[in-house]
Amino acid sequence: MQDTFAETIPPVGLEQHHPVKPGGDDAGHGHSEPSLASHNDGPPPVKRGRLLIYGLGGLTAAILLAVYGVVDRGKSEDTLVELTAQEAIPTVDVIKPQVGVTGQEVVLPGTINAFFQAPIYARVSGYLKMWYYDIGAHVKAGEKLASIETPDLDQELAQAKANLGVAVANYKLAQLTAARWQKLLKSDAVAVQDVDVKTGDSAAKQAAVTAAQANVDRLQALEAFKRIVSPFDGVITARKTDVGALINAGSGVGPELFAVADIHEMRVYVRVPQSESADITNGMQAFLSLPQYPGKKFPATVATTANAIDPVSNTLLVQLTANNPDGILTPGTFAQVHFELPARPDVVRIPTSALLFRQDGLKVAVLGSDGKVEIKPIRAGRDLGTQMEVLAGLTPTDRLINSPPDSLLAGETVHVTGEMAGKASAGNTEVSAR
Structure with missing residues (x-):
């Protein structure tokens, strides 16, 4: 089965x-x-000649690939070197310095003071009897502000008047005696020496009367200072005394009794930097701005300057005057003073980004007539924030390099971009050769 x-x-x-x-x-x-x-499961046998052909073909392909790689690598290295050399050349923007520009506004801090301001002290000692005006009051010249009780001065004046009476009586007696001795001399009843003594005594008594009268006048003049009066029209800005307070005579001894300021016109003091001092002239117009009155302008005029530069701050002290009919401006106020400085046709302006800060001074980079980079020293003028005035070292025709690299050297090759790229001497973006 x-x-x-x-x-x-x-x-x-x-x-x-x-x-x-x-x-x-x-x-x-x-x-x-x-x-x-x-029963043989393997592939049919391959002829030896065919294997030799396959081996030679593979070897040839490997050799071709190796040769192509070497050639391509060489070309890549040459291209890399060329690109590296091109990228090593800095790219810059070339501009023209500005000339004939309009004036520049300069804003500086200032202090407003009264046109006249006086601290008032007592000329006599005593006690304050009464004050009649407080701070903020408007007073006229000669108006009584306060009165002082002076018991000591009153006693001195009374004594001086009594001494004057004694001196006058003594003088009258001496004068009468001298006249009598003169009559006796005519009859040779007395000696000439005695007559001279009586005449001299009369003259001395007369001088004593004059001295006593002068002392009385002095004390009476001091009596007038019992009345504290305003020296000019103005407003009381300070009162530092009160009824019954002890008053000491003399200026600078203790606080002042009152302070009076004439504010019909104000003085404004501002310190102008030395770089702008040459543009400040007498009669120059300016205006003030105050933080408590935003948007409001107060006209002012340059009255005078110190005509000297402060060696500590390198500034010029400038005094301006400003009318104050409404009394808006007050003494001690901080203000911003706005000056409109005139344009300078003999100087050029450049952006601060074009400056090169080197150890030997301030410099700029320009493209010379031969198309090569030149490093020029300059003398700076006014600093206008984003711009700076150049007083010397640069002309309006110079081709200025804006934002130059810190490593830029004289004679270096650069690529030019911007509006002036087509104006380069070589006619393309690469300028000159080092």
Whole structure:
């Protein structure tokens, strides 16, 4: 049974390559046995010549790839060197210095003072009897501000008047005696020496009267200072005394009794930097701005200057005057003083970004007539914030390099960008060769 099933189903894969032929030599055995070749599962053998051809082809391809890589790498290195050299050349923007520009407004801090301002002290000692005006009051010249009780001065004056009376009486007696002795001399009743003594005594008594009268006048003059009066028209800005306070005579001894300021016109003091001092002239117009009055302008005029530069601050003290009919401006006020400085046709302006700060001074970089970079020293003028005036070292025709690199050197090659790129001497973006 098993033998019959084996003969019916041939082995897989053998009947395709070696089919059983009926009537063959092995037909009588009931089944066929495959040959030895039918049991070889590997690929069919390859000829040796074909393998040699494949090897030579692969070697040739490898050699070609290696040669192409070497050539391409050489070209890449040359391109990299060229690009590196080009990128090493700085790119700059070339501009022209400004000339003939309008004036510049300069704003400086200032202090407003009264046109006249006086602290008032007492000339006599005593006690304050009464004050009549307080701070903020407007007073006229000679108007009584306060009165002082002076008992000591009153006693001195009374004594001086009494001394004057004694001196006058003594003088009258001496004068009468001298006249009598003069009459006796005519009759030779007295000696000439005695007459001279009486005459001299009369003259001395007369001098004593004069001295006593002068002392009375002095004390009476001091009596007038019992009344504290305003020296001029103005407003009382300070009162530092009160009724019953002890008053000491003399200026500077203790606080002042009153302070009076004339504010019909104000003086404004401002310190102008030395760089702008040459533009400040007498009669120059300006205006003031105050923080408590935003947007409001107060006209002022330059009255005078100190004509000397302060060696400590390097500034010029300038005095301006400003009318104050409404009394809006008050003494001691901080103000911003706005000057409109005139334009300078003989100087040029450049942006501060074009400056080079070197150890040997301030410099700028320009493109010379030969197209090469030049480093020029300059003498700076007014600092206008984003711009600066150049007084010397630069002309309006110079081609100025804006925002130059700090490492820029004279004679260096640069690329030019901006409006002046087409005006370069070489006619393209690269200018000169180092």
